[in-house]
Amino acid sequence: MTTTDPIYDQKEALVARGKPLLLTAIVALICGIGWIRFLTGPEFAFSLLYLPPIVAATWFFGLFWGTFSALLSTLSILLADFSLIDRFSNPYIPLANESFRLIIFLFIVFIIFRYKKILARHKELAMMDPLTRIANRRAFFHLAGTEIDRSRRYSHPFSVMVIDVDDFKQINDRFGHDAGDHLLVTVVDTIRRHIRGIDIVARFGGDEFVVLLVKTGEEAAAMVARKLKSRLLKVVNENRWPVTFSIGVATYHSVPENVEETIKAADRLMYQVKHEGKNDIRHAVLKN
Structure with missing residues (x-):
């Protein structure tokens, strides 16, 4: 349904302008967590801290940006590990660790994406007459x-x-x-x-x-x-x-x-x- 309400249009414009800011904040947060990882060394993985920006990117921007945030999160950890490679007993340990983390991150992205789609579908069905496909x-x-x-x-x-x-x-x-x-x-x-x-x-x-x-x-x-x-x-x-x-x-x-x-x-x-x-x-x- 279309609308020409200027107040409605203003709200939509505010939401549209807010999304790039939110995406920028998500990317900055991921990079910031990676920087903290670099400063604290490999003893602290901070994996859980990456989950909020990954979940937010998936929920508000969809599968592509959720996947991108998961990859960026993994890359930030990997770069921090490579800068500290001499502190690992084996140079392949960071690759193994981050591969596992990437799988977990991508699994979370998929779960969040599917959950949002199911939620949207249930909301749509709750507001729709099943036979005629119009509003109930x-x-x-x-x-x-x-x-x-x-x-x-x-x-x-x-x-x-x-x-x-x-x-x-x-x-x-x-x-x-x-x-x-x-x-x-x-x-x-x-x-x-x-x-x-x-x-x-x-x-x-x-x-x-x-x-x-x-x-x-x-x-x-x-x-x-x-x-x-x-x-x-x-x-x-x-x-x-x-x-x-x-x-x-x-x-x-x-x-x-x-x-x-x-x-x-x-x-x-x-x-x-x-x-x-x-x-x-x-x-x-x-x-x-």
């Missing part, structure tokens, strides 16, 4: 909260749309759950093709979807709702799925206290449509 309820509250705070800051209107698939249960009963899953994925694909990249779509329930239309007033929201309903009906008719869509849309010119409140109004409007015959759109503008 938890992710929507997080993403929408950020966008709504931005709307409050800059006094932008926004709209929330709740879309429910009418008579979805009969798809599963008549055609099987695979057909029901295919219908839901098709609905999501259709919605995503007809909203902007900055808008947020999430699956809230079995056949209920919520769309946050960023910087969208009543006229634009009504147009999007009509377009989506038309496209969705066309798709289900082409697939001969006997379903329709009940849609509730709430447009806000002032922001409620929390994200849940913004959804409740659109949800109530959607249920009014269902109780009054389904397959329609109900839209309200909230300016209080």
